[in-house]
Amino acid sequence: MYVVACIKQVPDTTQVQIDPVTNTLVRDGIPFIVNPYDSHALEESLCMKDRYGFKAVALSMGPPNAEATLRKALSLGADRAILLSDRAFGGADTLSTSNVLAAAIRKLAEQDEVGLVFCGKQTIDGDTAQVGPGIAVRLGISQLTLVDRIEHLDFLARKIRVRRKLEGRYEIVEAKLPAMITVVRELNQPRYPTVPMRLKAVQSDVDVWDNGVLRLDTNSIGLKGSPTWVSRIFSPERSQGEIVGDGLKDPSGTARDLVERLLARDLLTV
Amino acid sequence: EEAELARKLSAYRGVWVFIEQTEGEAAKVSWELLGKGKELAEARNCELAAVVMGEGVEELCRQAIGYGAQRVFSMDAPVLRHYRTDAYQRGVCALVEKYRPEVILMGATGLGRDLAGVVATELSTGLTADCTGLSIDDKGNLMQTRPAFGGNIMATIICDKFRPQMATVRPHVMPMPPFDAALTGEVVRESVPVTEEEMKVKVLKILMDGGSGSQVDISGADFIISGGRGMMNKENFSMLQELADVLGGVVGASRSAVDAGWMPQDRQVGQTGKTVRPKVYIACGISGAIQHLVGMQDSDVVIAINRDPEAPIFQVASYGIVGDLFQVIPALTRKLKTLKEARSGKRA
Ligand SMILES: Cc1cc2nc3c(=O)[nH]c(=O)nc-3n(C[C@H](O)[C@H](O)[C@H](O)COP(=O)(O)OP(=O)(O)OC[C@H]3O[C@@H](n4cnc5c(N)ncnc54)[C@H](O)[C@@H]3O)c2cc1C
Ligand SMILES: Cc1cc2nc3c(=O)[nH]c(=O)nc-3n(C[C@H](O)[C@H](O)[C@H](O)COP(=O)(O)OP(=O)(O)OC[C@H]3O[C@@H](n4cnc5c(N)ncnc54)[C@H](O)[C@@H]3O)c2cc1C
Numbered sequence: 001m002y003v004v005a006c007i008k009q010v011p012d013t014t015q016v017q018i019d020p021v022t023n024t025l026v027r028d029g030i031p032f033i034v035n036p037y038d039s040h041a042l043e044e045s046l047c048m049k050d051r052y053g054f055k056a057v058a059l060s061m062g063p064p065n066a067e068a069t070l071r072k073a074l075s076l077g078a079d080r081a082i083l084l085s086d087r088a089f090g091g092a093d094t095l096s097t098s099n100v101l102a103a104a105i106r107k108l109a110e111q112d113e114v115g116l117v118f119c120g121k122q123t124i125d126g127d128t129a130q131v132g133p134g135i136a137v138r139l140g141i142s143q144l145t146l147v148d149r150i151e152h153l154d155f156l157a158r159k160i161r162v163r164r165k166l167e168g169r170y171e172i173v174e175a176k177l178p179a180m181i182t183v184v185r186e187l188n189q190p191r192y193p194t195v196p197m198r199l200k201a202v203q204s205d206v207d208v209w210d211n212g213v214l215r216l217d218t219n220s221i222g223l224k225g226s227p228t229w230v231s232r233i234f235s236p237e238r239s240q241g242e243i244v245g246d247g248l249k250d251p252s253g254t255a256r257d258l259v260e261r262l263l264a265r266d267l268l269t270v
Numbered sequence: 271e272e273a274e275l276a277r278k279l280s281a282y283r284g285v286w287v288f289i290e291q292t293e294g295e296a297a298k299v300s301w302e303l304l305g306k307g308k309e310l311a312e313a314r315n316c317e318l319a320a321v322v323m324g325e326g327v328e329e330l331c332r333q334a335i336g337y338g339a340q341r342v343f344s345m346d347a348p349v350l351r352h353y354r355t356d357a358y359q360r361g362v363c364a365l366v367e368k369y370r371p372e373v374i375l376m377g378a379t380g381l382g383r384d385l386a387g388v389v390a391t392e393l394s395t396g397l398t399a400d401c402t403g404l405s406i407d408d409k410g411n412l413m414q415t416r417p418a419f420g421g422n423i424m425a426t427i428i429c430d431k432f433r434p435q436m437a438t439v440r441p442h443v444m445p446m447p448p449f450d451a452a453l454t455g456e457v458v459r460e461s462v463p464v465t466e467e468e469m470k471v472k473v474l475k476i477l478m479d480g481g482s483g484s485q486v487d488i489s490g491a492d493f494i495i496s497g498g499r500g501m502m503n504k505e506n507f508s509m510l511q512e513l514a515d516v517l518g519g520v521v522g523a524s525r526s527a528v529d530a531g532w533m534p535q536d537r538q539v540g541q542t543g544k545t546v547r548p549k550v551y552i553a554c555g556i557s558g559a560i561q562h563l564v565g566m567q568d569s570d571v572v573i574a575i576n577r578d579p580e581a582p583i584f585q586v587a588s589y590g591i592v593g594d595l596f597q598v599i600p601a602l603t604r605k606l607k608t609l610k611e612a613r614s615g616k617r618a
Binding site (some may be wrong): 246267 | 284292294297311352356359370379380381383384386387388392394395396397398399400410411415417418419420421422423424425426427431432470471472473474475476477478486489497514517542550567570571572573575577579583584586587588589590591593594595598601604605606609
């Protein structure tokens with residue numbers, strides 16, 4: 001039985017900037033990290049491996065340098081790491097991204113059953129939270145998003161019971177396996193790599209699958225398979241406001257000035 | 271080829287808003303979207319419709335009309351009682367295939383994002399996440415503006431070759447439309463294309479998030495007074511509570527303050543917390559990291575109190591006070607209390 005964790009390599013968010021001339025994202029020299037939520041997805045797949053002896057597979061679609069992300073997964077204990085990389089996959093929106101990831105999972109399922117697919121709640125770059133649901137639909141499996149606790153896994157009955165964290169409420173949900181689960185940070189505490197595992201990871205292979213392996217219709221992948229595209233990128237506007245009084249020397253006078261301004265704008269109901 | 275595309279796209283008409291409900295109560299963002307949807311529908315000279323699904327949702331249909339829907343597509347059945355991905359997915363997809371809307375909007379909530387992702391995939395169309403701005407051109411292409419990279423950049427996304435165009439929209443960004451009980455509209459009742467036996471998922475229990483005095487929902491408040499690492503400790507938050515009490519507001523927090531255990535997680539404002547849009551947001555001892563700003567920068571008025579004049583929070587502040595919060599806040603609370611007493615004295 002396979003448990004799959006989908007992990008994406010992302011730039012360290014706070015450092016992304018826009019080139020004022022070309023109006024595109026400056027990506028050079030930006031350090032990459034594993035999408036933080038995906039570390040929790042990976043951890044959960046490793047917990048399943050520890051507890052039930054399943055094989056943990058880490059899956060990532062990205063450019064060749066995303067191999068680093070997968071090597072990290074191996075150093076943490078993943079049994080297999082697969083990089084889905086092909087020029088034809090480039091420029092993907094979430095529809096074509098989920099197409100490629102789902103195809104890879106189907107391919108894995110030819111070898112052994114895939115019982116669970118873990119994804120992060122969302123990424124910190126694209127931020128859409130759409131890839132997980134896309135995978136679930138394409139595989140026709142149960143979908144459980146925003147899971148913060150796995151309450152029970154009954155393998156014989158092929159059922160899983162989880163807690164989902166929504167706005168102002170929790171849901172306890174039972175679903176049939178296989179299932180696609182997106183995870184939030186509260187689910188677990190990611191482990192650190194051990195030295196022997198890190199050494200082993202250096203020697204292990206990261207499999208690379210291109211579209212020669214997946215054989216997807218080229219109209220359904222990459223830029224061509226993406227209904228959405230980014231027409232414009234810009235920095236958020238910031239309105240410059242007013243500095244009121246001298247708060248350091250005269251806190252009480254400043255407070256009075258502020259209250260006056262709020263009264264003038266009819267903002268106080270006191 | 272262009273003519274062929276135009277012909278394909280013109281088969282889709284109308285703006286739809288999915289009305290999200292839990293236990294019969296609508297999510298506020300759904301009404302906000304009817305307000306925005308009305309604007310888009312007028313620009314396209316087409317109809318604004320609401321999709322209402324659940325069990326016993328007659329009242330919700332009426333409410334949707336009162337908020338501006340001209341038509342309501344309703345599916346009412348026990349199998350839809352609790353939101354479940356597969357049931358709602360099949361319901362919405364069946365409606366789309368039958369009526370072919372040009373635009374579908376859903377709230378960018380946990381539920382909305384769960385549903386939008388599967389519907390768009392099933393329909394093989396584009397979906398833009400978490401929009402904060404929407405407009406439409408004369409060809410019917412939706413300009414969908416959204417923050418990405420944690421709010422560091424904004425992107426305008428287009429889906430010009432596929433229909434319907436789908437977007438999830440962040441709560442509290444679009445203004446709430448007025449409710450008018452006199453408005454009329456048509457309710458179209460559709461049968462539900464799924465049975466309980468086909469369901470892969472069962473909702474066993476819904477637990478409302480309560481306990482430990484944290485029932486306060488900051489996302490609905492008019493006044494939010496938030497504290498950050500500059501508050502120094504948990505006890506000092508009582509100072510913010512006092513100010514909040516005078517203003518009739520609630521206390522929020524930055525992630526640093528939450529991580530330090532000074533405030534519960536449900537008070538956190540920002541990328542990994544809540545998005546808020548109060549009338550007045552007062553940031554006390556918060557530096558203004560981009561992940562915090564994305565959660566509060568749409569507030570009507572932002573007040574920043576920080577001793578560091580270079581703190582980025584001042585860039586989004588309507589009113590900034592450079593000073594020691596431990597002096598400014600008590601002074602502010604005192605002023606407001608005096609004002610309140612003077613006013614109630616006048617009234618008495
Ligand atoms: C500025 C900007 C805005 C964008 N807006 C949109 C938009 O509105 N709609 C749209 O369809 N596309 C959009 N995209 C494209 C989108 O970011 C990419 O398709 C991306 O490959 C996947 O989306 P995500 O990063 O949002 O992932 P999410 O859907 O947020 O990811 C959820 C989970 O899916 C898994 N996952 C996602 N990507 C991969 C991967 N490559 N490999 C392995 N696992 C993965 C991870 O477990 C992740 O935690 C945008 C891109 C940019 C640059
Ligand atoms: C993926 C990701 C998601 C995140 N999500 C969120 C989120 O949702 N919400 C969020 O808030 N953060 C989030 N963060 C964290 C964010 O990057 C910042 O670390 C955090 O917002 C900083 O909190 P702060 O402003 O309280 O603390 P600091 O940055 O330490 O700022 C403290 C401020 O207090 C001022 N100060 C200190 N003493 C006084 C005094 N006596 N009087 C006046 N001013 C004083 C200082 O000048 C300083 O500006 C996220 C980060 C990441 C990487």
